[in-house]
Structure formats: structure tokens, C-alpha cells
Amino acid sequence: MSKSLEIEICGVKFKNPIITASGTFGYGIEYARFIDLNRLGGISVKGISLKETKGNKMPRIMETNAGMLNAIGLQNVGVERFINEKLPLLKKYDTRIIVNFWGKSIEEYVEVARILDESEIDMLEMNISCPNIKEGGIAFGTDPKMTYSVVYETKKVIKNKPLIVKLSPNVTDIKLFGKVAEEAGADAISAINTLLGMAINIETQKPYISNITGGLSGPAIKPVAIRMVYELYKTISIPIIGIGGIMNYKDVVEFYLAGASAVQIGTANFVNPEISIQIVKELEDYLKSKSIDKITDLTGKVIV
Amino acid sequence: MKGKVVNNLMLNDKYYLMEIESEEFVSKAKPGHFMMVKAQQYDYLYDPLLRRPFGVCDIERGRFKILYILIGKGTNLLSQVKVGSYIEFSEPLGNTFNFNNEKTVALVGGGVGIAPLLFLAKYLYNQDVLVDLYYGGKTEDDILLIDEFKKYCQHIEVTTENGKVGKKGIVTLPLSENIKKYGKIYACGPKRMLQATSELAIEHNIPVEVSLDERMACGMGACLGCLVYVKNDKGEIEQKRCCVEGPVFDGARIVWE
Ligand SMILES: Cc1cc2nc3c(=O)[nH]c(=O)nc-3n(C[C@H](O)[C@H](O)[C@H](O)COP(=O)(O)OP(=O)(O)OC[C@H]3O[C@@H](n4cnc5c(N)ncnc54)[C@H](O)[C@@H]3O)c2cc1C
Ligand SMILES: Cc1cc2nc3c(=O)[nH]c(=O)nc-3n(C[C@H](O)[C@H](O)[C@H](O)COP(=O)(O)O)c2cc1C
Ligand code: FES
Numbered sequence: 001m002s003k004s005l006e007i008e009i010c011g012v013k014f015k016n017p018i019i020t021a022s023g024t025f026g027y028g029i030e031y032a033r034f035i036d037l038n039r040l041g042g043i044s045v046k047g048i049s050l051k052e053t054k055g056n057k058m059p060r061i062m063e064t065n066a067g068m069l070n071a072i073g074l075q076n077v078g079v080e081r082f083i084n085e086k087l088p089l090l091k092k093y094d095t096r097i098i099v100n101f102w103g104k105s106i107e108e109y110v111e112v113a114r115i116l117d118e119s120e121i122d123m124l125e126m127n128i129s130c131p132n133i134k135e136g137g138i139a140f141g142t143d144p145k146m147t148y149s150v151v152y153e154t155k156k157v158i159k160n161k162p163l164i165v166k167l168s169p170n171v172t173d174i175k176l177f178g179k180v181a182e183e184a185g186a187d188a189i190s191a192i193n194t195l196l197g198m199a200i201n202i203e204t205q206k207p208y209i210s211n212i213t214g215g216l217s218g219p220a221i222k223p224v225a226i227r228m229v230y231e232l233y234k235t236i237s238i239p240i241i242g243i244g245g246i247m248n249y250k251d252v253v254e255f256y257l258a259g260a261s262a263v264q265i266g267t268a269n270f271v272n273p274e275i276s277i278q279i280v281k282e283l284e285d286y287l288k289s290k291s292i293d294k295i296t297d298l299t300g301k302v303i304v
Numbered sequence: 305m306k307g308k309v310v311n312n313l314m315l316n317d318k319y320y321l322m323e324i325e326s327e328e329f330v331s332k333a334k335p336g337h338f339m340m341v342k343a344q345q346y347d348y349l350y351d352p353l354l355r356r357p358f359g360v361c362d363i364e365r366g367r368f369k370i371l372y373i374l375i376g377k378g379t380n381l382l383s384q385v386k387v388g389s390y391i392e393f394s395e396p397l398g399n400t401f402n403f404n405n406e407k408t409v410a411l412v413g414g415g416v417g418i419a420p421l422l423f424l425a426k427y428l429y430n431q432d433v434l435v436d437l438y439y440g441g442k443t444e445d446d447i448l449l450i451d452e453f454k455k456y457c458q459h460i461e462v463t464t465e466n467g468k469v470g471k472k473g474i475v476t477l478p479l480s481e482n483i484k485k486y487g488k489i490y491a492c493g494p495k496r497m498l499q500a501t502s503e504l505a506i507e508h509n510i511p512v513e514v515s516l517d518e519r520m521a522c523g524m525g526a527c528l529g530c531l532v533y534v535k536n537d538k539g540e541i542e543q544k545r546c547c548v549e550g551p552v553f554d555g556a557r558i559v560w561e
Contacts, residue, residue, distance in 0.1 A: 023527070024522075024526060024527065025526055026525055026526035026527075030524055030525040030526045030548075031524065031526065033524075034394075034395075034524065046528075054543065055528060055531075055543075058518070058531055059519055059529075060528070060529045060531070061519055061520075061521045061527065061529035061530075062519070063352060063353060063354050063521075065351050066350040066351040066353055067353060068353060068354060068521060070521070070527070070529060072527070072528050072529065075528050075543075218350070218353050219350040219353065247350060248347075267353070267521075269522065269526065270354055270355070270521045270522040270523075270526070270527060271342075271353060271354060271355060272342075273394075273522075273524065
């Protein structure tokens with residue numbers, strides 16, 4: 001593999017900037033049967049909490065135009081089982097492991113982070129932006145004071161790993177939240193999580209998803225995500241990981257130009273499990289054809 | 305995987321039968337498996353976005369078939385695929401029907417749920433099992449592939465709600481009359497039919513396997529969008545992914561909504 005795609009975020013080296021997004025790649029191992037995980041830059045694992053969480057009632061997903069709504073409700077096996085059962089299997093692969101985590105209270109965020117900080121993972125990704133659970137989640141990501149507190153308190157107990165804070169797009173001014181997270185000690189930002197949405201079945205006249213609303217993802221949200229990464233890049237100085245509707249290498253380049261230092265691929269994994277690996281290859285070819293030495297040369301280079 | 309479409313036959317206003325060439329797929333497919341099919345042929349179109357799940361209806365000499373019913377965007381696009389063009393699909397996914405050397409079995413199907421039962425009927429026939437088919441539909445349009453089934457089934461009972469084809473009524477009626485002779489029952493179709501079939505089977509203490517149909521995004525166990533609730537040995541309710549731990553489940557353990 002060529003060196004043009006190698007990147008470093010907060011001191012962690014990645015062989016390429018393509019990371020699979022939390023919740024769209026299970027615990028990573030689900031995909032091992034279908035693709036070579038060694039070729040991914042990194043994997044962001046499904047959001048982990050202190051205790052096992054069962055998630056929301058069915059139905060939890062619905063397709064919309066060029067996108068999908070989901071209200072999974074952060075179902076996961078809990079941090080202990082993750083570390084004992086899932087992590088050892090994932091560690092067999094040569095790829096960076098980022099663990100997305102969340103809590104219902106600041107204390108829970110702090111406790112999960114403390115446990116994960118001692119485990120064999122590469123980075124932590126704090127999810128303060130899930131729109132699908134009542135307590136915690138999005139509440140922390142849409143109130144700047146709470147964002148500050150949860151990041152600040154959690155950062156205090158993290159001794160060994162960089163902390164990424166994943167922002168919610170469901171706010172009027174994302175710049176504010178980027179700034180607050182940075183001030184509270186975040187080492188990097190990832191943006192964006194899903195946009196709050198809804199779909200109604202006109203036959204039954206009921207919402208398609210039992211939770212009534214869900215998080216919108218896929219190509220439909222890309223312009224919003226690009227705008228937010230662009231605004232964040234102008235406001236903060238820590239690295240930004242771009243997420244939202246990436247389907248091919250062109251989308252990745254667009255995120256880089258807007259200000260990203262790496263990207264995460266989400267819903268596209270459902271459409272084509274090999275997509276992340278294909279994008280790595282396509283990106284290499286693109287850089288070669290443009291005579292660009294390093295992908296990082298593109299960060300924030302949009303001409304306005 | 306990619307395969308050449310060698311047939312995309314309109315059976316009637318609602319149903320199509322597509323035949324696809326793929327040695328690789330056929331070598332792996334077992335009765336009960338399904339695959340995720342990309343409905344659109346162009347990579348830059350993202351609507352519909354997700355792949356669609358379909359059961360393996362039949363395999364033969366390097367080809368497999370899917371029987372599909374027109375519902376919305378995805379299946380309408382599929383119906384327009386021209387013979388000779390290529391489409392993309394996953395490898396065979398999910399678990400398979402189980403078989404423990406029962407001598408006589410009943411297949412119970414309705415609508416498009418008949419699809420995986422054809423592949424199963426053929427497999428069982430080749431194991432020298434006596435297979436009976438109970439096939440229920442709303443109207444005569446929902447009764448398909450009977451000639452195919454005749455090759456592998458001893459006895460076929462058809463019911464429709466209007467009675468134009470077969471007996472009038474629902475399929476669990478003729479099933480309940482003969483149920484004692486079966487060592488096992490396999491079912492696929494509308495949820496209510498599967499529930500009624502399972503309840504009959506439980507009542508008569510006959511093992512029953514049903515293939516469920518949940519909305520799927522990934523089809524490979526990652527999104528947790530396709531859950532089914534199943535009772536374990538201790539009677540506790542567990543969450544199972546329809547796409548990985550299913551789509552075939554023990555009908556006696558399912559918690560029906
Ligand atoms: C394991 C399994 C096997 C299946 N086998 C067959 C088969 O052999 N033949 C057949 O005709 N149909 C089968 N189905 C149902 C089939 O997947 C849906 O009818 C189809 O996805 C509808 O797509 P659409 O784009 O035409 O409809 P739309 O209404 O446009 O679909 C919208 C969204 O809902 C999903 N969806 C809608 N209805 C269903 C449904 N009933 N089940 C699952 N997802 C749904 C679609 O995948 C899509 O994401 C199977 C489903 C499952 C889960
Ligand atoms: C089914 C599903 C589950 C998700 N679960 C999580 C999660 O547990 N934690 C999280 O931070 N984001 C979660 N997300 C959000 C994605 O990581 C990503 O931010 C979002 O989908 C936008 O990217 P995309 O358009 O490429 O999918 C989930 C998304 C989907 C579709
Ligand atoms: S469809 Fe994604 S887990 Fe089953």
C-alpha cells in the first residue's frame with residue numbers, strides 16, 4: 001500500500017483515513033467473513049455503555065429517499081462483555097480500533113471511559129449525539145453546558161488514549177459545540193451523527209418506526225455534513241473526522257476539502273460491504289492521477 | 305457477487321421469477337438461505353439505497369431463481385432488468401432449514417413465502433422424504449409454480465380466500481385435518497399464517513420451523529434493525545437477528561407480537 005494515504009490523528013497512526021462508522025459495522029467481526037479487515041484504516045465500534053442495553057422496540061429501520069431512518073436505540077452488550085468477548089477477536093486484525101461509547105449520566109460516561117482507557121483499543125469516541133434514546137445521548141450534545149461538563153469530566157479520567165467527541169447535527173450552530181468540546185479537552189471531533197427525522201405510512205397513518213422519530217443517514221445528509229465540517233474547520237484547531245453519506249472516493253475528497261483529517265463510512269457499508277476497501281483503492285488512484293503526495297495536503301483546501 | 309440474468313419472467317400482474325447465473329452462489333446456497341440484491345444497476349444512483357432481501361427459490365446447474373412480488377421502488381426496478389444484463393447480490397446469507405430424517409413432512413406457504421419452500425421441497429424429495437404442500441393465497445394470482453411443486457410433492461392442498469382456486473378459506477384448515485401424519489412442519493409466508501401454523505404444531509407436539517421476513521438494512525448482522533424475539537430453554541425472551549440467527553426459527557419459540 002502506498003504511503004500517500006497514511007495519516008496520524010492525535011499521535012495515532014492509521015494506514016489509511018477510511019474508518020467504518022459506529023453502529024454500521026457491528027463489533028467489526030460481523031464483517032470479517034466478507035472483507036479483509038486488515039485493509040481498513042480503522043473501525044469505530046457500535047456505541048458501548050456500562051451495562052448491556054436492549055435498544056428500542058421494532059420496527060427500527062426504514063428506508064427514505066437516498067437515505068434511511070434508524071432508531072436502534074444504542075443496543076450493545078455492555079463494556080465488560082465487549083472487552084472480554086468482542087475485543088480479543090477484533091485485536092487479531094491490523095487496524096485501528098476506536099470505541100464509540102455513551103452513558104445516561106456524566107458518571108456513566110466517566111466510568112465507561114475509565115474502563116476503556118485501560119483496554120487494548122486505540123482511541124475513544126464519545127457519542128453525545130444519538131437521537132434515539134431518552135436519557136443522555138442527544139441531551140449532552142445539544143446543550144453547550146452539558147457538552148462542556150461531560151467532555152471535561154470524562155477527559156479527567158482518560159490517561160492513555162485520545163478522546164474524539166462525536167457531535168450532533170441537530171443544533172442551530174455546530175461551531176459552538178465544536179468550540180466547547182475543544183475547550184473541555186477533546187483531542188478530535190467527529191461529525192456528524194444522524195439527523196433527526198420521521199416517516200409516516202399513509203396506509204396505516206402511523207409512523208414507520210416504533211420510536212416515531214429516527215436518525216437519518218446516507219447520501220441524503222451529505223451536504224449538511226460537508227457544511228458542518230467546513231464550519232468546524234474554520235472554528236477549531238483539533239482534527240475533524242468527517243462523517244455523513246460517503247459512498248465513494250469523491251465524497252471523501254469533498255470532506256477533505258471541507259476540512260476533514262479522516263472520514264468514517266456508515267450506511268454505505270450496508271449497501272456494499274466492500275465499499276470501504278474499494279474507496280481506499282480509488283483514493284490512491286485519485287491522488288496519483290492528481291500528483292498529490294499525501295491525502296492530508298487536501299485538508300481544508302476548498303477554494304472559496 | 306455478480307451474475308448474469310438469464311430470465312426475468314412476469315408470472316402475472318404481481319409476481320416475477322428471475323433466474324441468475326452464478327456458479328459461486330449456487331455452490332454455497334442451501335434451503336432457507338436468502339441474499340441481499342442490489343435493485344439498481346447503476347452505481348451513482350442512490351435511490352433506492354439499500355439492497356433488498358430475497359429467499360433462494362430454486363437452484364439448478366449453476367443458476368438460481370428468485371420469486372418476487374412487486375411492492376415498491378426496489379422490486380419495480382428488478383422487474384425492469386433486461387435478460388442478458390448483470391446484477392449484484394450478496395452470497396447466501398442466514399441460517400438454513402434443519403432436517404432430522406423425518407419421513408413425512410408438511411410445507412406450509414403463502415404468497416411469496418412459497419419461494420424458499422420450493423428449494424426445500426426439492427432437497428427433501430432428494431432425501432426420499434414424503435413432502436405435502438399446503439399453499440394458501442388471497443386470490444388465484446397468488447398461487448404459483450404448482451407444476452414445479454408437483455415434481456417433488458406427494459400431495460398438494462391449495463386454498464384461496466375467494467375459493468376460485470383450491471378450497472375456500474385459510475390453509476391451516478386442511479393442515480389441521482392431516483397434521484398428525486407429519487414428523488415436521490416447515491412454513492414461510494405472512495406472519496399470521498406462521499403463527500397459526502406454529503400454534504397447531506405446538507398443540508400436536510410436532511416440530512415446526514418458520515422462515516421470517518423482517519425489514520433489513522445490512523443483512524449481515526451489523527445494524528440490529530431486524531430483531532426477532534425468541535424464548536430460550538429457560539423461557540426467557542432473547543433478541544435474535546433475523547438475518548444471522550435466522551431467517552429460520554423454531555416456530556414454537558417465537559414471541560409473536
Ligand atoms: C429473509 C427475507 C426473504 C425474503 N424473500 C422474499 C422473496 O423470496 N420474494 C419476495 O418477493 N420478497 C421477499 N422478501 C421481502 C422483500 O425483501 C420485500 O418485499 C422488498 O424488500 C420490498 O422492496 P421494495 O423496494 O419493492 O419496496 P419498498 O416499499 O420501496 O421498500 C422500502 C424498504 O422496506 C424494506 N421492505 C419493505 N417490505 C419489506 C418486507 N416485506 N420484508 C423486508 N423488507 C421490506 C425494503 O427492503 C426497503 O428497505 C424477503 C424478505 C426477507 C427479510
Ligand atoms: C443503524 C445505525 C446505527 C448507528 N449507531 C450509532 C452508534 O451506536 N453510535 C454513534 O455514534 N453513531 C451511530 N450511528 C451514526 C453513524 O455512525 C453515522 O454518524 C451516521 O450514520 C452518518 O453517516 P452515514 O451517512 O455515512 O451513515 C448509527 C447509524 C446507523 C445507520
Ligand atoms: S439486517 Fe442488519 S442486523 Fe439484520
